[in-house]
Amino acid sequence: MFRPSHFAAVVLFAMFASVVFGITQRETPRRMVHYGAYCFVLFVGSAILLSWVMFLIAR
Amino acid sequence: MRYSQKGMATVPNKSTGAQKESQQGFVYLPLIAGWLVPGAGHFLLRKWGRGALLAASIFGMFVMGIAMQGKLYSGAHDILDILGLAGDLGNGMLYIVSRMMGLGADQVQVTTADYGTRFIVVAGLLNVIAAVDAHNLRTGRKA
Numbered sequence: 782m783f784r785p786s787h788f789a790a791v792v793l794f795a796m797f798a799s800v801v802f803g804i805t806q807r808e809t810p811r812r813m814v815h816y817g818a819y820c821f822v823l824f825v826g827s828a829i830l831l832s833w834v835m836f837l838i839a840r
Numbered sequence: 841m842r843y844s845q846k847g848m849a850t851v852p853n854k855s856t857g858a859q860k861e862s863q864q865g866f867v868y869l870p871l872i873a874g875w876l877v878p879g880a881g882h883f884l885l886r887k888w889g890r891g892a893l894l895a896a897s898i899f900g901m902f903v904m905g906i907a908m909q910g911k912l913y914s915g916a917h918d919i920l921d922i923l924g925l926a927g928d929l930g931n932g933m934l935y936i937v938s939r940m941m942g943l944g945a946d947q948v949q950v951t952t953a954d955y956g957t958r959f960i961v962v963a964g965l966l967n968v969i970a971a972v973d974a975h976n977l978r979t980g981r982k983a
Contacts, residue, residue: 782909783907793959794959794962800893801970805969
């Protein structure tokens with residue numbers, strides 16, 4: 782059984798989803814790469830930010 | 841006053857010709873193929889790189905979901921089950937073959953299995969997006 786940590790699961794999810802978003806939502810390869818990277822940063826960044834918010838609320 | 845029409849009529853004719861050419865045949869084939877097998881719609885349109893990346897991403901996400909003992913929705917008992925089943929069905933043949941092989945957990949018992957269940961559902965939704973993209977390429981709506 783594959784047991785990734787929560788953060789590893791977030792990174793894997795962000796990577797796969799960003800590849801599909803980049804390819805399907807933009808037309809040229811250059812813009813696909815840029816949009817995919819943008820989505821990846823937003824996915825992982827928002828997960829880290831929300832984690833800190835929940836950590837501070839729970840204290 | 842005399843107007844020269846040289847070159848004015850040829851451009852629209854070319855574009856309508858290309859549009860007509862792109863409408864020939866069964867336009868829904870990439871959509872259906874892309875839904876049944878991830879990336880197949882793009883392969884049919886000779887978009888090898890895009891198809892390979894889409895196939896690797898969707899197949900990878902689905903396999904990781906199964907490896908995490910994620911649940912494959914089989915029935916619709918409540919609204920969340922219906923939504924989960926709709927997402928799972930987006931995987932096309934991956935879902936059908938996995939159900940036939942008895943893969944996936946019946947009950948979610950550990951946290952990673954919950955992640956796995958979401959991975960499988962999202963892989964299905966991403967596959968639907970990829971199939972629609974193949975259809976848009978086929979109809980000429982996207983370059």
